[in-house]
Amino acid sequence: MEAARDLVYKACKTGNIERLEKAAAELPESQEIRTLKDDTQRTPLHVAAESQSVDFVSHLVEHRACEVDSPDEDGDTPLIVAAANGNAAVVDYLLSRGASPRAAGLLGGMPIHRAASSNHAGIITTLIKAGSDVDAPSKTGAPLTWAAGSGSVDAIKALLDAGADANYRAEGGIGALLMAAAQGTAAAVSALLAAGCDPNAEQPRGFSCLHAAADRGEVAMVRALLDAGADVGARDEQGNTPPEVAAINKHRNVVEVLLERCPEGPIEGRGGRAREWTVDGLMAWGDEYRGQQKFQQAGGVADERAEVPAAEEPDKDRAAERKREGDAAFVGGKMEEAIEAYTASLRHDTSLSVTWANRAACRLRVSDWDGALTDARTARTIDATNVKAWYREGMALRGKRMWQESAEALYEAMRLEPDNATVSNAFKEVILEGRSDTMAKKAAAETKAGV
Missing domain, CATH: 1.25.40.20 (Ankyrin repeat-containing domain)
Structure with a gap:
């Protein structure tokens, strides 16, 4: 068979x-x-x-x-x-x-989202004529947000021509312009600005589009946002302005461009934390900041390994039979039954990466983050090329709000399948969700050190 x-x-x-x-x-x-x-x-x-x-x-x-x-x-x-x-x-x-045309994957991505992410403008038009919602929501944004995150300018234009809301953002979600600034291209940012996107729209934790562009060191993108009226003195949740974010990330050319528009520093009451508002002063402050806040790169997620247990009652035939039962329950949406069946399968054979990965998928569905993490990590310990295992490890870590580790696991999945839109969009979302938490840790450490 x-x-x-x-x-x-x-x-x-x-x-x-x-x-x-x-x-x-x-x-x-x-x-x-x-x-x-x-x-x-x-x-x-x-x-x-x-x-x-x-x-x-x-x-x-x-x-x-x-x-x-x-x-x-x-x-x-x-x-x-x-x-x-x-x-x-x-x-x-x-x-x-x-x-x-409205069938959705686990992240809510419908055909129109996937076409948008891959820059297939003609398919977008076809899907809309067939009944796709141009502003259809998903866990990682509307189609326009998916297109923006991949820098898909043709898709952006097709969606806008079809009536997509340039400023649409689900409650607590991320809009197209911020996604373009954080993960897309200057051309995508310009297209969205031309459509009326507000560069100063309130964003989660104060991390503006200009903060995102400054963080990446994208000079052309920064200029486009400035020309549209982006606020140079805006502070994120940790009190950093875009010039300071650029300095922290060693983007001197961006600092220079930003200070051309704001040579005297932010207005009273909204100032950043650098002591001297000059290019040299900001860059020096950025050096000090990094010295206090270095992340330890050794021992990342990719180096973590799980201990694969021995089968309690070795029997590959029984393991295969119970796995098939688990597969059927999973497809039928019966997660608890699927978990029970996969657990029974693993009692007889622990060597199959796919069984561990499948149980991880079930545990993700029921928000058992710890269980899903253990299973996914075991799956990719057995088979380091199992993209699904890396992806599920990343999603379990995301559920645990372990942003850096989640991004690392999703990055490993992206390395294996660079064109996998589901993984790519999850990675982008985790980066944006975790950025503020990361900055908060840096700020707390700086305060403790007396910087």
């Missing part, structure tokens, strides 16, 4: 119908292409939707009865996969076969 299944998936990657049918003939009588799922619950249609032709995809749907809205373990449907990969013809076809 495993060998035949693998041949089916390989055929879907090549788009060869003859190879597909030959592989299908090798499947046991009880199995069909439409019922197959891999270890991440992806169907053959998911794989084909990435890059194959409409002819191949239509063969799976019309001749092999593959479901167009079947979700994988992250909730992604074949339409989401096609939209993320820019497969416009397959997007059109799946929509014509009834695929939902």
